[in-house]
Amino acid sequence: MSEREVEKAYLSIFALLILEVCKGFAFVGSQHHIEVGGQDLFSGSSDDFR
Known part of the structure; x- marks a missing residue:
């Protein structure tokens, strides 16, 4: 199961x-x-604000 499917x-x-x-x-x-x-971020993603 992919991360997107789990989400x-x-x-x-x-x-x-x-x-x-x-x-x-x-x-x-x-x-x-x-x-x-200039960096694209998405709230809820595993890479938020690192």
């Missing part, structure tokens, strides 16, 4: 749990693009 499975279960438990929760996405000093 998708985890996020699917996590989103269902949060939607069931937390009223008013909105799941927007799992990774967001951030550019720092």
Whole structure:
């Protein structure tokens, strides 16, 4: 199983749990693009801010 497949499975279960438990929760996405000093980073990736 690839890292991306594991992430998708985890996020699917996590989103269902949060939607069931937390009223008013909105799941927007799992990774967001951030550019720092000309370097592309994505929140949620294993290489964040090293």
